Amino acid sequence: MERMIFDLAKTPLRALNQFLHHDAKTGSIEKVVVLNPDGAHNIAVGLDCPVEVEVRGHAGYYAGGMNKTGSVIIHGSAGTGVAENMMSGKVHVKGFASNGAGASAHGGLLVIDGDAGLRCGISLKGGDIVVGGSVGSFSAFMAQAGRMVICGDAGDALGDSLYEAVLYVRGKIKSLGADTRIEPMSEADLAAVADLLAQAGIEHAPNEFKRIASRRELYHWNADANQEY
Amino acid sequence: METKSEQFKHISREESAGYDRKTLDYIRNAAAHGLYEIRGLGAKRKLPNFDDLVFLGASLSRYPLEGYREKCVTKTLLGTRFAKKPIELEIPITIAGMSFGSLSAHVKESLGRAASELGTSTTTGDGGMTQEERRSSKTLVYQCLPSRYGFNPDDVRRADAIEVVIGQGAKPGGGGMLLGQKVSPRVAKMRTLPEGIDQRSACRHPDWTGPDDLAIKIQELREMTDWEKPIYVKVGATRTFHDVKLAVHSGADVIVVDGMQGGTAATQTCFIEHIGIPTLAAVRQAVDALEDLNMKGTVQLIVSGGIRTGADVAKALAMGADAVAIGQGMLVALGCNSESYIQNGQHLSAEADYAALGTAPGFCHHCHTGKCPVGITTQDAILEQRLQPEIGAKRLRNYLKTLNMELTTIARACGKQNVHHLEREDLVALTIEAAAMARLPLAGTDWVPGMAGY
Numbered sequence: 281m282e283r284m285i286f287d288l289a290k291t292p293l294r295a296l297n298q299f300l301h302h303d304a305k306t307g308s309i310e311k312v313v314v315l316n317p318d319g320a321h322n323i324a325v326g327l328d329c330p331v332e333v334e335v336r337g338h339a340g341y342y343a344g345g346m347n348k349t350g351s352v353i354i355h356g357s358a359g360t361g362v363a364e365n366m367m368s369g370k371v372h373v374k375g376f377a378s379n380g381a382g383a384s385a386h387g388g389l390l391v392i393d394g395d396a397g398l399r400c401g402i403s404l405k406g407g408d409i410v411v412g413g414s415v416g417s418f419s420a421f422m423a424q425a426g427r428m429v430i431c432g433d434a435g436d437a438l439g440d441s442l443y444e445a446v447l448y449v450r451g452k453i454k455s456l457g458a459d460t461r462i463e464p465m466s467e468a469d470l471a472a473v474a475d476l477l478a479q480a481g482i483e484h485a486p487n488e489f490k491r492i493a494s495r496r497e498l499y500h501w502n503a504d505a506n507q508e509y
Numbered sequence: 510m511e512t513k514s515e516q517f518k519h520i521s522r523e524e525s526a527g528y529d530r531k532t533l534d535y536i537r538n539a540a541a542h543g544l545y546e547i548r549g550l551g552a553k554r555k556l557p558n559f560d561d562l563v564f565l566g567a568s569l570s571r572y573p574l575e576g577y578r579e580k581c582v583t584k585t586l587l588g589t590r591f592a593k594k595p596i597e598l599e600i601p602i603t604i605a606g607m608s609f610g611s612l613s614a615h616v617k618e619s620l621g622r623a624a625s626e627l628g629t630s631t632t633t634g635d636g637g638m639t640q641e642e643r644r645s646s647k648t649l650v651y652q653c654l655p656s657r658y659g660f661n662p663d664d665v666r667r668a669d670a671i672e673v674v675i676g677q678g679a680k681p682g683g684g685g686m687l688l689g690q691k692v693s694p695r696v697a698k699m700r701t702l703p704e705g706i707d708q709r710s711a712c713r714h715p716d717w718t719g720p721d722d723l724a725i726k727i728q729e730l731r732e733m734t735d736w737e738k739p740i741y742v743k744v745g746a747t748r749t750f751h752d753v754k755l756a757v758h759s760g761a762d763v764i765v766v767d768g769m770q771g772g773t774a775a776t777q778t779c780f781i782e783h784i785g786i787p788t789l790a791a792v793r794q795a796v797d798a799l800e801d802l803n804m805k806g807t808v809q810l811i812v813s814g815g816i817r818t819g820a821d822v823a824k825a826l827a828m829g830a831d832a833v834a835i836g837q838g839m840l841v842a843l844g845c846n847s848e849s850y851i852q853n854g855q856h857l858s859a860e861a862d863y864a865a866l867g868t869a870p871g872f873c874h875h876c877h878t879g880k881c882p883v884g885i886t887t888q889d890a891i892l893e894q895r896l897q898p899e900i901g902a903k904r905l906r907n908y909l910k911t912l913n914m915e916l917t918t919i920a921r922a923c924g925k926q927n928v929h930h931l932e933r934e935d936l937v938a939l940t941i942e943a944a945a946m947a948r949l950p951l952a953g954t955d956w957v958p959g960m961a962g963y
């Protein structure tokens with residue numbers, strides 16, 4: 281098994297991504313190290329094999345976007361849309377993440393050690409997200425499925441128009457969005473939080489978390505429809 | 510003796526223009542239900558459109574081509590700007606994005622088969638790619654919509670081009686909707702939604718806002734596909750001149766402009782009729798924008814919204830489009846609004862089913878209900894049997910062929926060996942409105958409203 285180094289100060293991004301899409305799939309590459317990312321956008325997008333990508337520095341937009349089975353670790357912060365539409369695998373941001381982290385992710389695990397910006401987990405479709413710090417406003421907007429564990433606080437309108445995704449928050453929630461409510465933590469919830477925290481390598485007591493889920497009152501268009509007054 | 514009955518009785522029948530029957534009906538309906546009307550298809554009001562233009566044809570000053578002997582090329586290339594593998598089509602008439610969910614799987618398959626036979630492309634829609642359409646379509650454009658329902662990188666890799674949808678002509682600024690009756694187990698699973706809910710989709714993309722972000726999003730899709738596949742950007746027609754410029758700056762290979770007549774499967778009527786500009790006005794603005802940036806021929810333009818006939822196609826091309834996309838016309842070819850459907854080789858009446866929806870053949874716009882009387886816009890296991898893929902594909906093929914024959918007929922009459930050589934100089938307008946919107950002279954004059962100071 282080989283280890284490859286791509287220095288983005290010398291090699292174009294396109295070469296890195298093409299390598300990851302083709303050569304890495306042969307199975308002989310264990311790890312790809314990316315040096316001098318310098319905030320470049322679209323690092324390691326569209327991974328389609330269990331390769332490990334280590335980014336030594338800050339990444340721009342969409343790092344690890346659409347990941348399937350790959351593993352990306354960013355030793356720095358990530359820009360907008362990190363791990364957007366991930367299907368499986370793992371993306372780990374050691375620093376902070378900007379807006380729309382994990383947007384529309386269908387699967388896999390996104391771990392953000394620091395804080396995440398606005399709309400973290402927006403349109404989530406089955407992925408899991410663990411945020412060590414706090415998340416900005418409108419997080420989990422219209423989230424359809426999957427789980428979010430927020431170890432810090434949440435901003436305004438958390439979980440607005442939530443579908444079946446479940447959110448766990450340890451800190452303060454500035455405000456809940458439409459059609460969302462706080463529910464009691466069941467044994468299954470405690471176990472889920474414990475498991476996700478363990479996967480993320482973050483230590484907290486699961487019973488410190490609150491569960492937020494949909495009221496399911498917006499599932500049908502105006503309940504009064506078709507009623508004559 | 511005079512009786513009361515013999516007295517002259519005056520019954521006033523003066524209809525109000527402001528409160529006509531349609532408006533009275535609208536207000537009563539609103540008062541009864543407390544909910545706006547949601548419906549399918551496109552704007553029903555009269556709008557300046559391609560019918561308001563005519564071709565000048567050849568005569569002494571230009572000579573025509575012989576109808577049957579002289580070749581008239583229809584080949585169309587899309588995505589030549591950045592993509593390593595541009596889309597090559599036999600005809601400039603494509604099938605617009607219509608979701609599985611709004612349409613049955615049979616319809617998706619019919620569209621794919623017909624498009625493949627004629628050498629053109631078909632497009633997925635809100636809700637992801639089905640096996641049926643991928644299997645049956647030689648060239649398939651994969652939409653990336655705000656909702657991202659069913660968006661899957663494997664499908665990105667399987668697609669021939671990617672279309673980032675910013676908006677639709679029927680509802681610029683609005684997200685999709687699919688009412689509960691159509692959220693069947695399969696649709697629900699594809700979209701990761703609970704079965705039977707009234708689905709409302711986002712109107713903004715979850716991971717980008719504004720043209721600077723869009724540029725990075727497009728780059729992501731390019732990196733993801735190793736710069737092979739063309740990236741289209743679809744906008745509903747509103748501030749088309751600016752939107753097209755921004756889309757070009759964002760790095761689009763192809764821009765799809767959808768005018769306000771464009772169809773939909775379910776949208777609020779107030780959206781359909783009152784937001785957006787007519788296709789005719791939008792094409793001109795889009796072409797102006799491309800010319801302004803010196804991008805005509807580099808970035809291709811697809812126009813949609815109310816394209817019905819070969820003449821419409823020819824006029825759109827002459828105005829500067831590279832291709833057109835059709836939605837509603839395809840549905841009509843499949844039997845939308847027809848009195849009957851075909852099952853086991855027999856024509857069976859669908860009138861009772863239209864009546865049950867409170868409508869009649871010719872007036873139906875009830876796609877949102879999922880109870881399409883002819884089995885097109887439905888997820889119902891029984892209704893969808895009313896449209897079989899073989900019959901559907903045949904009708905669509907005939908329709909596409911007819912459009913293409915009309916297109917080449919017109920092009921030859923204008924003396925063109927290639928339909929893409931049709932030009933604005935071949936057109937004049939029949940109404941002042943159309944002349945102003947299309948910036949063409951009124952027929953028989955050299956007056957272009959708004960030009961030369963008056």
Ligand SMILES: Cc1cc2nc3c(=O)[nH]c(=O)nc-3n(C[C@H](O)[C@H](O)[C@H](O)COP(=O)(O)O)c2cc1C
Nearest residue numbers: 605606607608634635771772774814815835836837
């Ligand atoms: C039944 C139906 C479903 C549609 N679904 C979508 C969709 O999922 N995504 C999209 O971008 N446009 C959708 N459209 C709009 C078409 O892509 C296209 O813009 C429009 O139909 C073109 O105008 P025309 O219907 O007058 O030909 C839909 C249209 C119809 C009629």
Ligand code: SF4
Nearest residue numbers: 845846873875876881
């Ligand atoms: S016939 Fe079917 S496709 Fe046509 S308008 Fe009615 S419901 Fe829609």
